[in-house]
Amino acid sequence: MSTPLPNADAKPAAPRAPWLMRLSVGLSRGPARPFVLAMAAAVVGLGLAAIGVLHPVHRDLVRVPPGDVALVNQEPILMSDFISETEQANGVPFAQTTPAERAAVLRRMIDEELMVQRALALDLPEQDTDVRTALSDGVTALATAPVLADHPSDDQLRAFYAAHRANYATQGSMQVTDLVLHIGGFENADQSLDQAMADAAQAVYELRSGAGIDFVKQHFAFIDTGKVNGEAPDFAARLHLGPKLYAAADKLSDGEVSEPVQDADGVHVLVMQHRQPPVFTDYDGVRNNVYTDYVAAQKAQAKQDNLKFLRRGAQILVAPGQTE
């Protein structure tokens, strides 16, 4: 085995020119010259385009963006708000305010922004009831504003009045005796419901025939509940009697006796001692109130609609055993 000798006739390989030189030669006289120049132009153009598209506006937050008067922890304060507050604080157009007056307003606005940021950092919207109320009211104001643009028609106001007539009446009052025959677990629990109803019907008959309350109490073992002591305004009577008994009492005039009324605690008989019924004001007498109440009701409805909308998009989990 012998190692082949290098070819003595072979010329040594010429050293390759540097790539930059080859490129410049190619650009100056090579056949690819138009191609290379065109590609270079394209690259430059696309580069400029990329810069223009990706950085159309300087977002350099170490300087105040145009349209703002200050930047507080990257939060801008609008120049428009600054002008407005300066004018309000000094009572003259902005151009007529002094640098000192402007500086005072700006300092106050920056202070306020700092405090707001601190409030957020302290999570006050979650902790402070006043902050929560203010936020909630703010949202409600935004949600209800559009519904107030349309004025109500007269028919709408009259319908609202009819549906809420009790709100436009003077407060009535009543002095009423409430007698009861307890059944099932109370003092005279040996009475069945049927027996109590029959006794109550008989007592009603006796009372309407002129018998006294004491006689009926003794004879049928009624108990005076004393729920309404003396002359009570209607709202108090409603509170003490409950809706079912109040509804029965509301129909009675002076000296009248109700039919037996079965309620949760037994069978009741109501004897009206004195009744001052509420006086209803006609529509024309309360138009202003009706209008105000109608608008308030519209706002309340808009608030409810907004809450319904918010609930639709919310994830709400309630602990086991709890209801809302």
Place this chain on the structure above:
Amino acid sequence: MPCAIRRRIKEPMSEPLSAPPRRRLWIGLAVAAAALGMAAAGYALFQTHQAELGERLLATMPDDVDKHPDLVRYADAEAKPLFAKNCSGCHGLDLKGRGIGAPDLTDAIWLYGSGVFHIERTITYGVRSGQKKANDITEMPAFGQRGQLSDTDIRNVVQYLLQLNHRPYNDQAAFLGKQVYQTKGQCFDCHAPDAKGIIDYGAPDLTANVWDFGGSPQNLYDSIYYGRHGIMPAWIGKLTPEQIRALAVYVDTASKR
């Protein structure tokens, strides 16, 4: 000669004609790419210029913008499609309002102050929009529905308004209407004793014969009877500050034409 011509055509004359098809394809692509690049560069330069104008528009004090024609031109161009999309529903494409309470923006009569600054404030925070910074000092009460003025009172006030605007009116009714205006109705409180309005309240000039809700006697009656509660939404958060400024300039310019 014909032979010479034929021979000459066959000879290589220049690089492009003699270049192989593959190379010509590359050259074509390169030229196209160069054109694309130059177009992109032009677009980038245009965008940069627009961005600079946008910055200048915002950096200039609102009421000084009209001293810079290039900014006004830029704002108009920016705002026109924005107005068509967001504002024309109420104010109309011609900015003249549509008789539904949205005012004519070309008549140079402003409820909340004129000039770019005040217009910009109104666009930003709206009118009775629920925003705390909105124009929301007062509203036109429903004098009839609330029972504060009688039907006759209102009709008399309407005649007085017609008189103020040099329109046909009933002399005696207008006289009585003026009494109502100055006393019982307390109209002077918001609209001023001379009925020229008070901008601080957004109460319109009743002598200019410009009516957002219509100027017929019946329209005027309805305005007093039912009251008015015009609203305009706040655009802060929906449009950028630059867009709002551009719209304010656009509207201000339109009102001065």
